[in-house]
Amino acid sequence: MTDKLSAPIAKKIPHSMTHHDHTRIDNYYWMRDDERQAEQVIAHLEKENHYVEQNMAPHKALQNALFEEMKGRIVKDDSSVPVKDGKYWYVSDVQGDDEYASHYRASDEQLSDKTLLLNINELAKGYEYYDVGEMTISPNDTTLAYSEDIDGRRIYTFRFKDLNKNTYLGDVLENTEGQLVWANDNKTVFYVKKDAQTLLGYQVYRHVLGTPQSDDSLVYEEQDRQFYMELGKSRDDSEIYIHLAATETSDVLALDANTPMGEFRRLLPRLEGHEFGIDRLAGEYFILSNNHAKNFRLLKANEQTIGDMSQWQELIAHREHILIEGMELFDSHFVITERELGQIRFVVHNYQGESYQLSFDDACYYAGVGYNPESSASTVRIHYSSLTTPSSVYDCDLTTGRKILRKQQQVLGDFDAKNYASERLFVTARDGVQVPVSLVYRKDTFHKDGTNPLLQYGYGSYGITIDPSFSSTTLSLLDRGFVYAIAHIRGSEMLGRNWYEQGKKTNKQNTFNDFIDVTRALIGQGYGHQDKIFASGGSAGGLLMGAIVNQAPELYLGVGVHVPFLDVLTTMLDESIPLTTNEYDEWGNPNEEAAYQTILQYSPYDNLTAQAYPNILVTTGLHDSQVQYWEPMKWVAKLRELKTDDNLLLFKTDMEAGHGGASGRFKSLQDKALEMAFFIALLSD
Template sequence: MTNTLTPPVAVPKPTELTTHGHTRIDPYYYLNDRENPDVINYLNAENDYLEQVLAPVKEFREALFTEMKNRIKEQDESVPYKDGDYFYYSRFEVGGEYPVLCRKKGSLTAAEDVIFDCNALAAGHDYYNLGGYEISDNDELAAFGEDTVSRRNYTLRIKNLATGEIYPESIPNTEGGSYAWAADNKHLFYILRDQQTLLGYQVYRHELGTDPAQDVLVYEEQDNQFYMGLYRMKSKKYIAIVSDHNGVSTEYQLLNASEPTAPFTTFYPRERGHEYSLEHFQDTFYIRTNDEAENFRLMAVTEGKQADKANWQEVIAHRPDVYLEQMEVFANHLVLGERREGLVQLRVINQQTREEHYLDFGEPAYDAGISVNADFNTNVLRFGYSSLTTPGSTFDYNMDSREKTLLKQQEVLGDFDRTNYVSERIYATARDGAQVPVSIVYRKDTPRDGSAPLLQYAYGSYGYSIDPTFSSTRLSLLNRGFIYAIAHIRGGQEMGRRWYEDGKMLKKRNTFTDFVDCSEHLIKAGYTRTDRLFAMGGSAGGLLMGAVINLRPDLYKGVVAAVPFVDVVTTMLDESIPLTTGEFEEWGNPKQKVYYDYMLSYSPYDNVEAKAYPNLLVTTGLHDSQVQYWEPAKWVAKLRTLKTDNNQLLLHTNMEAGHGGASGRFQALKDIALDFAFVLNLMGIRN
């Protein structure tokens, strides 16, 4: 589809960037100044241009939004879970963009206690996110974080749940949800974020009713390559600070929650190459560790003896073909979330009899995960399940009788019938022989002769696995004849830890070539053709999109790149940009020439050439804290000057949002409607 409208042009202002004696010329470096009115004008002009190009499908976009919205049950409620004396749940009201967070004491027939009405809290804000909350041991206080900008800087507040009063304490720039109460219901711990790196780096102790300026610094992370977390462990005995160097090492600091003014102590000191996570029960720590175990194994150690690894006893041995991903400890049972051949399996072990079994899910492609299980003294496991054809479901599972009870399945309004859809799991052979899983879904009446359009999605970074889950919005594509495929490429962790290691650092190009090889396999297998193949990815998956269209621009009809990380070299050289230092173990540090040269070989922005590119929709958010808006803006500006085709090149900047897009359950659908309208329009589908 050609375009006769005149796109906006960013004025080139060349900047020389020299590293290791090599000079790059960046004509759009200045776009990183969001305070410059010329930059804002350019972004607005791009938004206007997008609306002009897509004007013929304006009503279709609105219809898609309405269609997707109408599948959602507006008045809905989650399955309650019990924690202490209360049952906790969330519900949505008709017309409500945000959840109402509630609880009931003692039984589900008790009176409802509204903890937070996020609709009321969001009033007057273009963006709102309640980043999590923590309840004190006496059940009377809730610590919660609010973000009204979408920079993931949360302001910590405290609410008295008995009176409804929100206390005057207001602590800005905290990590949302990383809060922990001490057992005295008076001391609260939180993480403060560095405003240059946007990394959490300090843990403070706040005493209720005092001036936050007097809060006590209890821990500071000295290495800005580590990410931090803070939480109260399931046993409630310990407060844990977790420092994690992405894919490299871990360290826990622990504090007895009944001694809030005591110092935190190190559980086991950080070692390069050693990652671990903890669960605590009675007098024992369970340790999921990669010590001498690439795919992790499970160890146990008695409290106070953890400093010597000789005291760690093996509970579950390492297996080269199984990745140990989750664990949940009960009084009489141990539940493990394991990943084998790309699929999650739940393994139940009776700790008294040592009998064990796996849950059977009976579908070729699915996702399952351990849910909220706050009680140790139970034989019932709460877990979640979803597949490409099965809406999200919550189950209770009796680990002794093996009886499975469906508590709730996501209701899809309209004429949805899961038997009208087919899911498959196939393997594509990568150019080096690796077998890459691909999960596929389509309507059963969709032709398999290559004539169907297909949207291929992937992520492929940080060891983050993209599991084949249900999406009611995706039905808008499937019902119009599209096939949807998820390529489980290297860089994720679907096939175990080696799958991740082979898709990062100096092996990152495997991620991109895997995606291309999956595309070619789908074409050869008769799922689609080049003139109807589309690709989509976001964030690091947006980097994937940029690299793929530089490698094989001829292979795709159109591409959607959401909040794409495309200016890899410049960003990773600039430690003043948020999150850069924490990424060195994912991409490499370009201050070392070997990594500089390798990054430069695939960085999408640096490798734009004078050639034909597919139709391209690029989306970003002005306040994005993860991938700064100027990366996609610069990329689009450079593509405009060099590409030789007449295909669509569109940039949409959400001027009020950040990395996750719009807040609110319905407003976010407008972003999806834009993506889908772009893709469908290119196939001539406009209703």
Template sequence: MPSGKLVAYAEDTKGDEIYTVYVIDAESGQYVGQPLKAITSDIEWAGDDNLVYITMDNILRPDKVWLHKLGSDQSDDTCLYHEKDDTFSLGLHASESKQYLFVGSGSKNTSFIFYLDIPNQSKELAVLTPRIDGIDTTASHRGNHFYITRRSEEFYNSELVACPLNNVAETTVLLPHRESVKIQDVQLFENHIAVYERENGLPKATVYRLPGTGEAVGQLQGGRAIDFIDPAYAVEPEPSQFHSNVVRFYYSSMRTPPSIFDYDMDTGVSVLKKIDTVLGGFDVSNYVTERKWAAASDGTQIPMSILYRKDMVKLDGSDPMLLYGYGSYEICIDPTFRGSRFSLVDRGFIYVIAHIRGGGEMGRNWYEDGKLLKKKNTFTDFIACAEHLIENKYCTKEKLCINGRSAGGLLMGAVLNMRPDLFKAAVAGVPFVDVLTTMLDPTIPLTTAEWEEWGDPRKEEYYYYMKSYSPVDNVKAQNYPHILVTAGLNDPRVMYSEPAKFVAKLRELKTDDNLLLFKCELGAGHFSKSGRFEKLREDAFTYAFILKALGMTPPTTASSL
């Protein structure tokens, strides 16, 4: 809470993403009031006496936002808004100034925003941005203005505008739309703004000084870019103090452990505040990261991030490889650090991330070119990356293993059906493989919200296109690589029946004797079991499968884990 006396936290013990929220006294550790049940993890304080939270409907769509007064019963809470369109879901966040709460309602292509005025103890939402089909907005606040990031078909990489609190329809452009630069996030401060963008597939961060809070706003000028050292890396904003001149950010690369930096926006000086310790004698100088490009079937250049240990890799085609892909929802799979990965890399593996279309790495159009009736670009891009790596002696078909989770599991299923000859082994984690059947059933979680991502198969054009790549519908009598498929019994995003059905179809039709394993976690959901050691055990199981498939000696120690 704003005074710091109470703490609210959300807990999910099953993995089904249905949370219970508890409030405790920060000093005594005693619980305050009764817990709030069956809600999402989106909770925010509205002053010292109230909490705002979101509940879900029967298909687990966040559809109602509530105001809760501490000490009262949940049944007495006030519903601030009910989103009845089943293709839209609600989200909640507080401005950096802590003066306003923003409630967003959004689909894959459209979003609009309400706000709650906290200092004036408002009990009703006010409209900040209207609902207009194809317009997507996010918002924050500073001084006398709201700051809004706005995307449309025309401004597909977004523009940043500001509007006065007393006239939200009067907007001033601060950062115009640019074809080659995508605005990803903004972080507001009393005297500065930090803008997180993507250009040529890489994240960047630029800070600007703002005029006084009572002065007029105009286009941002004279920004200072923060410098980063690796050829491929990840940068994300961290919580920072609104009244400070220091912006805190997260940085890592595939060879640089997670690091927290404080950057002085007045002097341009970065200070490393924390870097994760990596056990097992880790030495960053042993490893190389590269950024390479593969030509897709239509000529599009697909970026790849590569990691290997320089004293163990020959780059003559004899090295084993693990190639990872995702390519959906405009999600950027940046080359972050993962300590367990070195269990493979220290055995001579090359690890590669293919930044294929359907993700957001190269801007909004990168996403648009890998969804709906262009979804197959995601799969052919991945195949093109694999073929490029083979042609350039990074590996051979006999040493190439692939991995993907969720929508990346769909990628695994699709490319296994399309090019089973290209891979030695595949790991499909909680894979979305029964696309057509799932998208035909609006009574199960996520379906209605997903029609703008995959298409609505009740329409003939989408039905036949989805059927042409849906993994379950395209398993056939042919040889497949070694395959490991995982599921979570409590998974609300990809029901365990989907991977089970895929495995059953493979067992029925495949013509080889290669490994086909199905592992269902009985106490987990979509994001596997909780706890650091449980996740390491999951990685160890995956890597042991890959080593077995390649006929390599299995690990005898866990020092690298």
């Protein structure tokens, strides 16, 4: 494919920005419209969408075939594994061509008296976008609260339903984060309200059912905008928590759940650089802390000692090469999630000091602790999948470790796991560091002779680890001879906390170097043809894509850039934009000159230059509240102005969606089909 049709050309209006005696001229700054209503902006986005349609029209049959192929692998009638919470068992299911699930409960595991709680399909009628953020039921099981977002901005409204009468209450809570916690009196709830400008949650309100939202009481306001805020409840339901988390610092406030009119108290002093997670069971606090422990350690405290870290009792010491990622408390045992050399495992401990490991056999895989609402349970629910093993649900006996497979994702069509193989490699980066890579391919189409097309995915920010898990959609590429690779680059926590710190702030260039070096190594080792290499990433992974096409454009035939963070410097200098001030510990604060210069060196928008670029597909959502639509819009306009090639540059905006893309289980496949068709068509040109 080449850029033969007339591409939309944006007008240029110079906008000067000077910081630290350095001036930048942004010719496309005018594209920012916080209200998303400016006629010239909407008109240009629509021209870009039309341009996508024109260029992809010859491949519409392929795109449709891919969509039907992916949709055809999904079981139309499906249900979750029932989970017990209190006196009821809860389950969700989807039917036929429904985009969304329906939620039920019953008084036994066999669901003999299954009762409908919510049909999301009914709620979503009339909306192009619809998302339920959270469903939560009062402790006495009589009132359901759920939050809904109807435009993808992640601004949620709570509604309440009387489950005995099957009627809605008059209570409506607007402009929330979408999360709510019940006090133990069954009538008082706490929720987080958003800042209207930055869309950050910064205030906690108390609401009593039967009263208007205007009467709600502000119980806590966070003054430091670097902190994200969320609510929680202790494992034993005795306390309500306000969890505060900056990139490098944690804080928590607690309230007795039986006295909702009381005041929240800070459990321990806020200490810069101290990150921790906390829970409570049977009057004791369990704390995962990085105090003198980069990869975290587990400690215990009681009501008297929780405020004094020197009195905490250590249960699991810090280990240099093992990262503790989480804990789940039960009455008889506690389960610790650990990661060593990038691999997840679970260690089950009793309270007498004995322990054993739960492990899995695949070369590379994902595993995570599922929803376990009851501390009295004798089993822990585990979710598991690998690049060749569909998503599986296990109940593991806490005493014996015996794993019972409760369900495995059914993949329709001719899928047979034995036809596919996965590998785990370590690639040597330019500075000698060993970078993990997960690979999957179809055995009968893969030839390790450098002839296969290869798609490489990466993220590499915020310490978020992209574990290798099963994707039924990726089969459409594997069955066409693609190799799929995940580069576990620095900026994640795949190899522990240090792996993350080596990919942030002043070390951010390591993230980009790792991705590029993995590409070169995979070509060199025969996993992919040098002229058939593709890359894809979204959000902070979209920043990664923007950086690699500036720094090594010759390596890639096609690149997918999704909801991308591309104008890093301008965004991080603007405190009115969501997710700016509380991102300083990730990227650095460019109000400081050293951080300004660091970001300036890699910011994708600022480093576009007159050179040849790969074929590129960019996607975004007009209502994205995390990465604003104008970042990719500006980047595409500037790239069109500067690039010296005639390769394709397509920019598609979903005019109804936000950061998460289209809602619904089938509609979201259209975006995947578009990218796959874009890549596959390039191979035939």
